[in-house]
Amino acid sequence: MRPQKVVCVVLTLALGSMVHAQVEQAGELVFADDPFAVFVLRESEQLPFEPGAPVYSADAVVTEDSSAEVDLFSVGATLNVAPNTHMRVASIAGHASRASADNGRSSMELVSGKLRAIIHDDSRDPFNVASRVGVAGVRGTDFVIEIAGDSVRLAVRTGEVEYTHRFTDARAVLRAGEGIDVDDLFAEHIEVGTWSQERLDDFFESVGGYE
Numbered sequence: 001m002r003p004q005k006v007v008c009v010v011l012t013l014a015l016g017s018m019v020h021a022q023v024e025q026a027g028e029l030v031f032a033d034d035p036f037a038v039f040v041l042r043e044s045e046q047l048p049f050e051p052g053a054p055v056y057s058a059d060a061v062v063t064e065d066s067s068a069e070v071d072l073f074s075v076g077a078t079l080n081v082a083p084n085t086h087m088r089v090a091s092i093a094g095h096a097s098r099a100s101a102d103n104g105r106s107s108m109e110l111v112s113g114k115l116r117a118i119i120h121d122d123s124r125d126p127f128n129v130a131s132r133v134g135v136a137g138v139r140g141t142d143f144v145i146e147i148a149g150d151s152v153r154l155a156v157r158t159g160e161v162e163y164t165h166r167f168t169d170a171r172a173v174l175r176a177g178e179g180i181d182v183d184d185l186f187a188e189h190i191e192v193g194t195w196s197q198e199r200l201d202d203f204f205e206s207v208g209g210y211e
Helices: 197-205
Strands: 027-032 038-042 045-048 060-063 068-072 077-081 085-091 106-119 127-130 133-137 142-148 151-158 160-165 171-175 178-182
Touching: 027 038, 060 068, 077 085, 151 160, 151 171, 151 197, 171 178, 178 197
Parallel strands: 106 127
Antiparallel strands: 027 068, 038 045, 038 060, 060 085, 068 077, 077 106, 085 106, 106 142, 127 133, 133 160, 142 151, 151 178, 160 171
16 A cells, blocks of 8 residues: 655745744735735734735735735745635745755745746746645746646746656656646656647636736
């Protein structure tokens, strides 16, 4: 009997109105289609959406029937968060007060749902989004990742993303115009396909948010 896998997509963000001692601000919440359908979980508190609210490590951003935009300026990234998504910031590279990121990367946890990460060309730190898969986004990368149950879907518009399947160490490198659909927790091989422009556009547009 094979060990059961646990899927975890990492997108860790810190949002909120309180300034935490010894914790530097990682970014801020920018916009929401419906401010009443977006909130932040910080420790035991649920905080309402506020434009410009600061984002700190270990905060979670939760969207219901609304998309949201987060500026993670500490790593030079813009996050478009789809409706019905739960994500949180795990660690920010370079901040000693936070849990260390793998290989010095800033990492986030996507618990469920879908998001688009736009890593700007001038990004200072490597950027990592983890799932029972580990997704590494390099500078200048624009990609969307979706977690639904045991399935992972990923597509790249620009740049390059490396996907590593946990438990099997199967790896794939995706470049512009390519995508993957993985629904086997024990996959030994990850097949990368070239997506049509229509499919790519539909996937990116399904996230919502803003360019």
